[in-house]
Amino acid sequence: MAEESRAKMATTSSAELLQAESELVRHSLGYLKSMALHSAVKLGIPDALHRCGGAASLPDLSSALALPCSKRPYLSRLMKMLAVEGIFTAVDVPAAGEGEGAATAPSVRYGLNPVSRLLVGGGVSPCVLMGTSPLFLEASLRLPQWFQRDGEGEPAFAMAHGESPYATTGHDMEFNALVNEAMGSDSRYMAELVVRECGEVFTGVTSLVDVGGGNGTMAAAIAKAFPHVRCSVLDLPHVIQGLVSTHESVEFAAGDMMEYVPPADAVLLKCVLHNWSDQDCVKILTKCKEAVAQGAKAGKVIIIDAVVGSPSHSQQVLEAQVLMDMQMMMLFMSKEREELNWQKIFTEAGFSHYKIQHVLGMRSIIQLYP
Numbered sequence: 001m002a003e004e005s006r007a008k009m010a011t012t013s014s015a016e017l018l019q020a021e022s023e024l025v026r027h028s029l030g031y032l033k034s035m036a037l038h039s040a041v042k043l044g045i046p047d048a049l050h051r052c053g054g055a056a057s058l059p060d061l062s063s064a065l066a067l068p069c070s071k072r073p074y075l076s077r078l079m080k081m082l083a084v085e086g087i088f089t090a091v092d093v094p095a096a097g098e099g100e101g102a103a104t105a106p107s108v109r110y111g112l113n114p115v116s117r118l119l120v121g122g123g124v125s126p127c128v129l130m131g132t133s134p135l136f137l138e139a140s141l142r143l144p145q146w147f148q149r150d151g152e153g154e155p156a157f158a159m160a161h162g163e164s165p166y167a168t169t170g171h172d173m174e175f176n177a178l179v180n181e182a183m184g185s186d187s188r189y190m191a192e193l194v195v196r197e198c199g200e201v202f203t204g205v206t207s208l209v210d211v212g213g214g215n216g217t218m219a220a221a222i223a224k225a226f227p228h229v230r231c232s233v234l235d236l237p238h239v240i241q242g243l244v245s246t247h248e249s250v251e252f253a254a255g256d257m258m259e260y261v262p263p264a265d266a267v268l269l270k271c272v273l274h275n276w277s278d279q280d281c282v283k284i285l286t287k288c289k290e291a292v293a294q295g296a297k298a299g300k301v302i303i304i305d306a307v308v309g310s311p312s313h314s315q316q317v318l319e320a321q322v323l324m325d326m327q328m329m330m331l332f333m334s335k336e337r338e339e340l341n342w343q344k345i346f347t348e349a350g351f352s353h354y355k356i357q358h359v360l361g362m363r364s365i366i367q368l369y370p
């Protein structure tokens, strides 16, 4: 240990030192939280608890999961950790009888809470599986090397895999399905909240293009909630290929948003711009502006993405945003943006004004006017 650091340690209280050590252990082993959550999804624990009525003892949960007998004693360790981390509830069940004469040992019942309920019936489980996928984990291991390599170069994902994530979706059908399922599941859950929290955004909109709209989940939800809105989904040919519309008011168009966006009253960009550099965002938004400025009435662009650092956000939301920002840096060398970053991009793309509503947790909804 360097001399200066040793001197500092001598003047730090034992309580502070021990607290600091616990913090370091929490962070250095923090990846085990991600992998425990990954295991819970893979094993189907949220669904098993749901089938058991929302909570279960360990023996009942082991049976519901059909775990081999040799692994049953270890389930308590996984569940305990996930409960400590706030993914499940843990309620102590007192032993039958009292004290030493108790007929049974005390036990714990584990249950669903609002976090794990999001994973029941599929829910947003695909997002967990994508975030903890081997391709992402391998990319994260390249971060130190990526920082040391001079020049703009390629993101850590491309350093690890020799190509960008979107190039990988073009030929790795398993990864393509993982990304589409993850974003589709996120959209299913987000659509409900958008309708509930800021449905007025679609008032007066008769046509909408969901640019980079993936498998059309968001467009279908909008068309269902607002029957007056005709929706089209613009995405890359390999994403659109083989997709069949699940709603009569939704159609698919294969294309490149950098080249052309079809005209509409409104253009939606959900979780798209954070995959791109500022310069690319200006290009995309310029095409979107042309698309909404073609009709008789002035249209708008609707962005659903993070606006980092709003005072209305909790510490947990900020933590989710900065983690997502690291992920965007690692995958695309793109970023989550603060309001000032957004403002600069909007001005460069030729928009005159915007309105931000911080009503979607770690994301916000931005209405952007030509």
Ligand SMILES: C[S@@+](CC[C@H](N)C(=O)[O-])C[C@H]1O[C@@H](n2cnc3c(N)ncnc32)[C@H](O)[C@@H]1O
Pocket (backbone or CB within 6 Å): 166, 183, 184, 186, 187, 211, 212, 213, 214, 215, 218, 234, 235, 236, 239, 255, 256, 257, 258, 269, 270, 271, 272, 275
């Ligand atoms: C992060 S996903 C968001 C999907 C969807 N908006 C959602 O939130 O569920 C980004 C989408 O942009 C699409 N995309 C990427 N490059 C594109 C391009 N040049 N033109 C059109 N879509 C593109 C991807 O295929 C992908 O579906």
Ligand SMILES: COc1ccc(-c2oc3cc(O)cc(O)c3c(=O)c2O)cc1
Pocket (backbone or CB within 6 Å): 127, 128, 130, 131, 165, 166, 169, 179, 182, 186, 271, 272, 275, 331
């Ligand atoms: C092609 O590779 C990728 C495309 C998109 C993303 C990605 O991932 C997530 C994961 C989440 O749990 C929530 C999100 O909002 C997003 C994104 O917005 C997003 O773009 C990752 C790889």
